[in-house]
Each structure stands twice: as C-alpha cells, then as structure tokens.
Amino acid sequence: MSANVNTSLPLEYQTEQSRMNILGFWIFLGAEIVLFATLFSVYGVLYKNYAGGPTHQDIFMMKEVMIQTVLLLTSSFTMGVAIWEMRRNNKKGLIGWFILTLLLGAGFLFMEINEFIHYIHEGATMQTSAFLSSLFVLLGTHGAHVTFGIFWATMVIIQIAKRGLTPVTARKTFIIGLYWHFLDVVWIFIFTFVYLKGMVL
Amino acid sequence: MEKSTERFPLTHVFGFVLSLVLTFVAAWVALEMNLSFTIVMWIIGTLAVIQAGLQLFMFMHMTEGEDGKVNIINIAFMVFCAVVIVVGSIWVLTSGHAAH
C-alpha cells in the first residue's frame, strides 16, 4: 500500500497498489470467462429448441452483424492505440483515441438495440422459446457489459482530463483497456458460435 | 512491458488487420462455401480461437509484467473450466437417454 513508486515501469505499473489492481482485474476477467462460458453452455443446450417459433435463419441479419463486428473490432484497435499513446505520455492522444473507442462502442450498441427491435417485430421475443431466451440473454449480457464499459470509461476520461496522467488514472485507463479487449474476445465467440453457426445449421 | 518509444503502433495495426482478415475468412467459409456443417464448425472455431489469442497476446499483453506467469495460469485454468462447462453441459444433457 505504500507509495513506493518505481519510475522505470510504465505509469500504470508504478505502484504496488496498481500492480495488485491490475492482477485483480485479470482474475476478475477469469471469472468473466466462466460467466460467459456458462451462458454459452446454456445456449449450446437450448439453441435448437424453437418451440414452433422463429429459427436462426428467420431472424438473423448477417449484414448488420458484420457491421457490428467491424465496429467492435475497430474499437478494440483504437483502445489499443489509446493505451499506446498513454505509454508515450501523450494525454491528448490518449483522450482522443479513447473517445473514438467509445463512439465506436456506442455505434455497436445502437445497432444491437436496433437488432433487438427488429427481432421483436418479427415476433421473436425473449418469452417465445428457449432458443430465444438463451439468445437474448447471451447477447444482452454482452451488450450490458459494453454499456457499462461506456459509462465507466466516461468517468475515467473525466478524471484524466481533471487530474492528468497519474499512476492512478493511468492504471484505471489500462484496466478499462483490458475490459474492452475482453469484450471483443467474447464477441468473436458470439459471432462464430451464434451467428455463423446459426446460418450454417 | 516497456514505455513505448516507437512513433507508430505497428503491432496494433498488424493485429487489427489480422483480426479483420480472420473475421472475414470465417464469414466467407461459413456463408459462401458449401462445406459440411462439421467442417465449417472446425474451421471457424479454430479461427475464433486464434483471434482470441491474438487479442490476449497482442492487445492485452497478457504475459507482460511481474505477474505474467500468474496471468497465464489464471487464464489457462479458467479456459479449462470454460471448456468443461460448455462441452460437459452439452454432453451430459444431449447425449445418451437425454437425446430422446
């Protein structure tokens, strides 16, 4: 807990408390892996139980999904660049790329909400069948994580703007970076095992 | 884990391009090619795992820092659990007598 600062390391790793927070967050991501795995297992057990309702092919809109995917992949890249700028001690660059990341994330979210509205118009609601329950909850959990990330990141951006790059703000930014990349990883699996798989069934 | 000095985020651009390529190849294999379901799943599944690894190593720098080893053990164990949960649940609930 002491403010023992090791300046040979990047800003976010300089204090012992920061190193502990970062490790703790990695372990939290381990828990998130299990959380999403459980949702995938539920989907994997229920995904053919249409109960007479719409099927994958009836509702999926692959073009929109491709755009969503590109938006999220790009946002993961811009997040990486933001951290890279942070390590060059370039506060302006960091904030710029960071905001761009969030805009891309918001775009993704906007499209996902539209997708949900489209499903509901097609008569595919969370209550229609076990397949749709598991689909909505899996996608919804990912979307809720993105939403949470956007609000959280906004608060951190305010803190960077107010306090500049300090060991604390740098660590917070770095941790959000990890979170954001992780959501991209989850999306890759959703893209592959929900959308693509659903289309080749 | 070094303070970056280079002027251009080369690995990031490289990783980004690679992830786009992997995504589009997967989409193309699944949507455009006429392969059997099993083969498609193996191909796109492999591509997804590669891309996840790419994020973990190239963007998240999982191995950097004094806790790199811990991170690897942590993620490896959790991935093991994830596989057990997904494969195990599907196996237990959809094989044998549960299948009919």
Place this chain on the structure above:
Amino acid sequence: MEVTIVGIKWDEILITGDPIILGSQIAILLTSLGIIGGLTYLKKWKWLWREWITTVDHKRIGIMYIVAAVLMFFRGGMDGLMMKAQTARPEMSILDSQHYNEVFTAHGVIMILFMAMPFLIGLMNVVIPLQIGARDVAFPQLNALSFWLFFSGAMLFNIAFVVGGAPDAGWTSYFPLAGKEFSPGIGNNYYAISLQIAGLGTLMTGINFIVTILKMRTKGMTLMRMPMFTWTTLITSVIIVAAFPIFTVALALMTFDRLYGTHFFTVAAGGSDMLWANLFWLWGHPEVYIVILPAFGMFSEIISTFSRKQLYGYKSMVVSIVAIAVLSMLVWVHHFYTMGSGALVNSFFSITTMMIAVPTGVKMFNWLFTMRKGRIKMTTAMLWSLAFVPNFVIGGVTGVMLAMGAADYQYHNTLFLVAHFHYVLIPGVVFAVFAGLYYWWPKMFGFMLNEKLGKWHFWLFVIGFNVTFMPMFFLGLNGAVRRAYTYSAESGFAPLFMLSAVGSVILAAGFAVFCYNIYWSIRYADRNISSDPWDARTLEWATSSPVQHYNFAKLPEVKSLDAFWYMKKNNEGITLKDEEIEEIHMPSNSGLPFLMCVAFGIVGFFLIFEWHLLAAVSTVLIIAGLIYRSFDYNDGYHIHKDEIRKTESTWKKMEGKVNNHVS
C-alpha cells in the same frame, strides 16, 4: 390506500395466520427494539458506526463475519431441531408438509451459504493477512463491501418467512418445482435474489484473497513456505472465482424465468428443467470443496501446533489440494445420476468422483503421520481435530459408496444421502470452525475461551452428532426418503427416528454450552495471557493479541516453513529496535460498503416483490455508489512513529522476549 400504480398488494406483505410465525414476528420486533433501545441507552451508535460498520480492517471484518455466522448457525440449527421434532414420532403434526418444505429449504441454504461460508471466510479474514505477514488484504474496502453484500443477502433471506413467504423448493431449488408455474408465490424469488447478492460478495472475496496471497507475502515467504491454511485459502479462492460465476448466471436465469417469463428451465416452450440441475451442481460441487478446503487448512495448522511437529508431507498436501481443486470441477453429475443420461456419462463421473478420494486419503495419512510420535497436547482445538479424522472418514467412505452411479439409484434421495453429507459437512466444516475459533480466539480478543467448558461443548456435540446422524444411514438404507415431513407407524422407522431426535437434543445442548462459554469467557476469562498462548508455529502469533490495527510494527522476515517457530528457536527477528520503527500507511474507513449493502437490500427487496418500477428506480442508488467510488481518491493515512512506539511497548518490552505460557 390504493397504490395500484406500482402494483403493490399491501395485505400480502406480512405473513399472517400461523401461530409459530406470529411468535417469530413478535420476537423479531422485540429483539430489534431491544437492540435499538440498548444502543441508544448506552450511547453506542457512534461507536458502532466508527469502529465496526465503516471499518476496512480485515480482523474486524472477520469478526463480523463470525458473529453473523454464529447467529446463522443458531437459526439453521433451530430449523434442524424443528425437523427432528416433527419426525421424532410417526404422523406428528408440529409442522405441516408445506411448513416442513420451507424449513428444510431455509436450513440447507442458511447452513451452507450463511453459516459455513461466512464462518470460514471470517476466519480467513482474521488469520490470512497475519499468517503471510501483511498489514491488510489487497483491497480493504472491497473486502468490507464483500462482507456487507453477504450481510445484505443473508438478511433478505432471513426475513422471507415473515415477510412475503419463505422459499420451499429445497436448497437446490430444482425446476420445474421452483418455477413460476408450480411455485407462483414470491417465496422462491427470495432464493434467487438474496443468494445473488451474497454470491457477488463471495466472488469479490475470492479475487481479493488470491491477490493478497500472491502479492502481499512478507519478505522470504516463498509459495512453498506458506502455512497450509494460507495454501488452502488460495486454492479455495481460485475455486470461488471459477465456480461462483456459474451460480450467478444460474440464479439470473432463474430470476428471468420467474420474473420475466423466459423459458430456460420451464417445461413449456423448449426449456430444460435438468439444465438448472446441471448448472446448480456445476457450481454446487465445487462449493462443497470451497467449504471443505479451508477447514482442511485449519486442521493442518492445529494438528501441527499441538503435535509440536512440522506438518508431515507438506509438498504432498499442496499437490493434493491442487488436485482436488481441478477434480472438483469434473464431478458434478454425481448429484443426478438418476436423470439417466446414459452409461457412458454416469461411468465417467463415477470414476472422477472416486478419484477425489485419492488426494483426500493422502491428506488423512499426512495428518496421522504428523501426530505420530508427536507430543500431543489435548486442547479443545486439538480434540476437534482428532474427532474430525474418524468422523470425516465415515462421510468419505459413504461418499465413495454414493459415487457408484449404478448403486446410487438405490441411495438417491434417501436419508442415507442426508446422513452422508452431514458426516462430511459437520466434521469437515463445523468441527473445523469450532477448532479454529478455540484456537484463534485469543488472537482475536486477547483472552481464551474456557477449556473446560470447551470440553463439555466438544463431547456433547460430537456424541450428539453421531447419535443424530448415524441412525439416518440405516433409515435411508431401509427406504426412508429425504424431504418427507412424516412417515407411517407401519414403516417401522419410528425407533431410529426417535433415537436421531434424541441425538439432536444432545447436539443442541453442546451448542448451548458453546454459547455459554462465549458469555463466560467474555465476563471472567483471564485477560493477562501471552500473545502466543499455544506456543504456535506461524506468523499470526508473532504479534500482539488482540492484534494492533496495523498488524506488525516491522514486517517479519521468513527463513523457513513454520516461520514463527524458527524465529523463536533461533531467537531471530522477534525483538523490535527503536530505529526499525517507521511510519505505517493504512487505508481509511469508509461508509460506502454499508450504504451499498442498504442499496442492494432495497433493490433486492423490490425485485423479490416484483415491483419492477421501484426496483428500476432504486438501482440509481447502486449506480450512485459506483460513481462515488470512482471519483474517490482518498488514499489513506499514516500512523506516526510515536503511536506505534506506544502501542508496541504496551505488549512487549522493547528488546524483550516473548513470554510463552498457557494461562
């Protein structure tokens, strides 16, 4: 008053019409008034807020966990006694069938999640940072939040039976029974929501302890020099992180099914009721290892201390716990062999289950070899550890019997199973927390629990336990099913049920002696004892008792396993020189975790009653708490040298020697 906009039916909130419940309501009301009145009269509110509610000190948080766990043991134990009374004779009518369902559900949930877990986590909190020579856990405020979330969940669950109706689908809450279709009331919402809140707290504890143990060990304490309790806590925390998210998801899906009409576990629209069982046990089996491993660790410490020897086979102990952790993720189907997934599935899980007996056996032999040729001191803590070995073996061996998929078709859902898991959980967990409490009590409070009363407690409890549960094995083999509120006289079960009921009274007497012991010791025990009354081996005994809030004036340096023993034998590092005193940085107290407890409690309560609008609106409270935390840059304070000097000189003479004596 019509408040239909939010759809509240006021007359359904309080449960009415049952004399037992009315009695409880009155008792709860009077106790609450008594506590509030007492605190006001003694002017203790400020003290409570400053010293306890806002504390981030791991020792105090640990003590709060333990107090809550003892209270919950009382509640769960009363439920157990009610069931034993109801089944003491055939066709009794103390509890009707619905009431019996509610009671065994409450008993199971409370004993596992609100007694065993907090008791162990409490002892972990008190001991682990001290054992590794640290000044706190990695994230002190998160630790407080963990406690308060547990507390919030526990309180919500505990009011169920007087407010709104108790859950009644068993601690496993199997679908379709637990679904809206067959349990339309709100009772089972309590299960889904309150366990969710408490579970979040547990997950955070897991992360916190992993980081604490990996990053905050004092100089020289390599992984292979960690005390065994620290090792088991580390591995337990890993299992928590791996297993609790599964429960989080399962409970969330249950909530969706019950509140929002989804079809995960329903019979209709393609849902799968066995999917619930599958998810529940994917978490539930690791959960039993989460409660057993720390207990193993405590026994290891206690056996080694009172055999006055180093733990035998330290390395094989470590390998065994790691093996148990991995295997614990691979056995869950043994809880539902009778689902009939097929020969291959059942065989696979039979084998993995039996494999767990191997590392567990290794540990058993290690404990026995630790005692071999040791100069054993028969303290109360040691007695519990000695009794643990044969009793746990009975639980383990019957476990291997149940592991056989084919044979389980016979044992499944009988009292044989109930006897088995009580033989695992009571010797494994309850004996351990009692042993731990007697052992670490002087560390927590600076005086000992009475050893003579302790022995009464021990003998009554152990004899009562065996008389209660041994007959259940035979009842089960004879075909008595579990969760049945009564049986006929013709069944021939009556004598064994009676014997079992008598046993539970003896067991309860043991618990009563325990409570009396706490009271007696608080009033009369000798306050003038050494900081190392057991002549122990690990670092928590290298500092004063009760422990000063910064734990160690100078962080100890570790040169071998059983570090404190080594320090004592070689007279190294025990003294504190004046120039070694430095300012110590400590985290500040915070009221936020408690406020979050209130916020989660409010949101949870509204969700349980399905008042969706109110729930959504009050979520703002939680969000406000998170935002406040994000902008909070308070990074603690420093303790000045003078204060440390003063504190240290009160418990040891500078340059002096530690006294070893048992009072």
